[in-house]
Amino acid sequence: MEPEKKKISLTNVNLLFDIVIFVAFLLSLDPYATGHAIHEWLGITLLAAIAIHLLIHWRWIEKVTAGFFRKSSTQARLNYVLNGLFFIDFVVVVFTGLMISEAALPSLGLTIGHSTGMKTLHRTSADLLVVILGLHAAIHWKWILNAIRRFIVQPVGRLFRRKKSNVVTVEVKA
Amino acid sequence: MKIAIRILIILLAAALIAGITYGITQLSSGSGSTAAEGFQHSGEGGRERAEGGNRGAGEGFNPGAFEGEHSHSTGANFSTTLENLGKIGIITAIVIAISLGLDQVKRARHRRKSQPA
Numbered sequence: 001m002e003p004e005k006k007k008i009s010l011t012n013v014n015l016l017f018d019i020v021i022f023v024a025f026l027l028s029l030d031p032y033a034t035g036h037a038i039h040e041w042l043g044i045t046l047l048a049a050i051a052i053h054l055l056i057h058w059r060w061i062e063k064v065t066a067g068f069f070r071k072s073s074t075q076a077r078l079n080y081v082l083n084g085l086f087f088i089d090f091v092v093v094v095f096t097g098l099m100i101s102e103a104a105l106p107s108l109g110l111t112i113g114h115s116t117g118m119k120t121l122h123r124t125s126a127d128l129l130v131v132i133l134g135l136h137a138a139i140h141w142k143w144i145l146n147a148i149r150r151f152i153v154q155p156v157g158r159l160f161r162r163k164k165s166n167v168v169t170v171e172v173k174a
Numbered sequence: 175m176k177i178a179i180r181i182l183i184i185l186l187a188a189a190l191i192a193g194i195t196y197g198i199t200q201l202s203s204g205s206g207s208t209a210a211e212g213f214q215h216s217g218e219g220g221r222e223r224a225e226g227g228n229r230g231a232g233e234g235f236n237p238g239a240f241e242g243e244h245s246h247s248t249g250a251n252f253s254t255t256l257e258n259l260g261k262i263g264i265i266t267a268i269v270i271a272i273s274l275g276l277d278q279v280k281r282a283r284h285r286r287k288s289q290p291a
Contacts, residue, residue, distance in 0.1 A: 026255050026258055026259055027255060029254065029255065029258050030252060030254040030255040030258070032251065032254050033251055033252045033253075033254065033255060047188070051181065051184045051185075054180075054184055055177065055180055055181070055184075058180055087187070087191075088191050091187075091188045091191040091192060091195075092191060092192075092195050095191070095192040095195050095196070096195065096199075099196075099199075115199065115203060117199045117202055117203050118199055121195070121199060130258050130261055130262060130265075131261075131265060133262055134261065134262040134263075134264070134265025134266050134269070135265060135266075135269060137262060137265075137266045138265065138266040138267075138268075138269030138270055138273070139269070141266065141270050
């Protein structure tokens with residue numbers, strides 16, 4: 001008999017991926033703590049991560065784009081606009097970050113003159129990104145709560161329960 | 175193939191946004207319309223630096239991130255990370271509270287309508 005393959009749910013992958021993106025995002029917003037090199041490379045990596053996040057949710061994007069003016073609900077429309085703003089703002093943050101890069105681009109042999117306008121725009125758009133992320137999390141709070149309950153709280157709880165029942169079995173045998 | 179096209183769409187969108195951003199910043203720096211650019215073009219480096227110091231002292235979500243005296247950190251300090259986490263939490267909590275409140279209002283209205291007079 002072949003050993004049973006464990007199925008990994010897409011929601012599980014999604015949740016883990018989102019948690020990783022969220023933590024990386026928080027860290028990248030703090031160049032003070034991480035240092036410039038990590039801040040810049042993390043920002044560039046995050047852009048790739050956001051692209052993967054979009055690929056995971058591509059069906060939803062297609063669906064809402066196609067029915068934006070007809071079928072979609074108000075909540076879906078609001079979500080779509082907010083996500084669009086999030087993407088635009090994130091690209092602006094990464095692009096302006098690259099333009100004022102002090103570590104990532106110079107390490108590749110590229111240097112671009114620093115512009116104060118770019119720095120201001122980088123800072124302002126990063127501030128705005130925090131607000132948009134808060135709204136993004138708020139719109140998906142039910143999904144986040146359900147996923148955390150299903151994939152983190154319940155499995156951990158089951159683990160403890162199993163341990164408890166093992167202890168009881170040992171006691172009975174003794 | 176499908177994924178490649180999707181990635182291409184994302185990259186094109188990103189490139190478009192980056193291009194627009196670059197265009198806007200170039201235009202604004204050309205006319206010296208922003209205060210910061212104005213300082214740069216008039217050669218008032220001292221004032222610009224002073225502005226950077228003020229900004230570093232605590233304006234915005236990332237105080238002292240790039241400029242100003244306060245950006246010289248002594249070791250890893252994740253206070254800004256925690257601060258941002260708190261801000262995201264507060265925004266999320268406010269929006270959740272509003273949405274729950276609206277839900278309650280909707281439900282109450284629905285109950286009132288469905289009750290016989």
